[in-house]
Amino acid sequence: MEWNIKQEQEGMLLRDFLRNEQGFSRRILKSLIYDGGTILVNGEAVTVRHSLRAEDTVTVKFPLEVKGPHMIPEEIPLEIIYEDDAVLVINKQANVATIPSLHHQTGTIANGVLHYYEQNNIPFTIHIVTRLDRDTSGLLLIAKHRYSHSILSASQKQGNVKRKYFAIVEGTPIPKQGTIDGNIGRKDDSIIERVVRADGQRAITHYQVIRSNQTHALVEVKLETGRTHQIRVHFSHIGHPLAGDDLYGGTSSYIERQALHCFELGFEHPATKEWKSFTVPMPDDMKKILPGD
Numbered sequence: 001m002e003w004n005i006k007q008e009q010e011g012m013l014l015r016d017f018l019r020n021e022q023g024f025s026r027r028i029l030k031s032l033i034y035d036g037g038t039i040l041v042n043g044e045a046v047t048v049r050h051s052l053r054a055e056d057t058v059t060v061k062f063p064l065e066v067k068g069p070h071m072i073p074e075e076i077p078l079e080i081i082y083e084d085d086a087v088l089v090i091n092k093q094a095n096v097a098t099i100p101s102l103h104h105q106t107g108t109i110a111n112g113v114l115h116y117y118e119q120n121n122i123p124f125t126i127h128i129v130t131r132l133d134r135d136t137s138g139l140l141l142i143a144k145h146r147y148s149h150s151i152l153s154a155s156q157k158q159g160n161v162k163r164k165y166f167a168i169v170e171g172t173p174i175p176k177q178g179t180i181d182g183n184i185g186r187k188d189d190s191i192i193e194r195v196v197r198a199d200g201q202r203a204i205t206h207y208q209v210i211r212s213n214q215t216h217a218l219v220e221v222k223l224e225t226g227r228t229h230q231i232r233v234h235f236s237h238i239g240h241p242l243a244g245d246d247l248y249g250g251t252s253s254y255i256e257r258q259a260l261h262c263f264e265l266g267f268e269h270p271a272t273k274e275w276k277s278f279t280v281p282m283p284d285d286m287k288k289i290l291p292g293d
Contacts, residue, residue, distance in 0.1 A: 005056040015048035023151045036063035065125040076112025086148040094137040138262030151270035162266040165221040168259035169240040172217040176209035180234040184227045194229045196237045203227045205234045
């Protein structure tokens with residue numbers, strides 16, 4: 001990565017330029033210094049205490065990333081919506097996990113991305129920014145390297161990675177536009193299931209009914225927080241579980257997975273600082289439950 005120093009940045013220590021101007025975390029800087037990375041000013045190696053001058057060129061080369069010993073590259077279909085040197089945006093299909101688990105180490109989006117990287121000589125490992133449940137479809141944001149991951153993770157914690165979902169729920173929520181505000185925590189005696197409980201983490205879900213029939217409603221959902229299973233738990237809590245979500249009270253008569261799809265994703269690009277926004281259509285298995293006009 002390369003930057004040209006402006007007049008107003010003259011006299012700044014290289015460390016402060018990377019930390020304050022470019023968002024490098026302490027961990028990233030330590031990795032550059034001790035794990036084989038390179039920091040150059042005008043082509044010469046310098047320390048982070050180097051004082052910058054206007055028109056200097058700062059170049060950073062990251063150390064090689066080590067893939068986890070259990071990460072297996074595997075040819076998995078990937079629908080790539082956008083790609084550049086810093087990020088990858090994928091429209092994830094349903095019934096495919098985002099990352100491997102202890103007992104299921106293959107067949108995931110992460111395995112597919114590693115294979116894609118190998119095929120295209122991309123020297124990075126997996127950095128998932130926005131994870132989706134196995135049965136949830138839609139837009140997934142992946143950082144290509146540790147620097148963009150660090151920036152996007154911080155942005156996400158500040159609520160600046162925006163996602164909107166389509167959910168098809170059983171019945172029609174009343175009112176048709178509202179907010180569900182209920183803390184979410186683990187269900188007693190379960191390592192998977194979550195419930196609304198007073199001692200859980202704060203969770204806020206905004207929704208609006210788009211259309212409905214006598215059995216289901218299509219709801220647009222925006223999260224203010226990002227708790228595990230948040231949409232599924234909240235709509236089950238108000239008596240309108242997602243279609244197909246048998247874990248939280250929905251029936252599988254109309255669809256064989258929870259009817260949930262991330263259709264819109266927006267974020268500030270970690271390198272260019274431009275706002276990026278992407279949308280994808282609702283998949284066919286959800287359209288069949290509640291066809292549009």
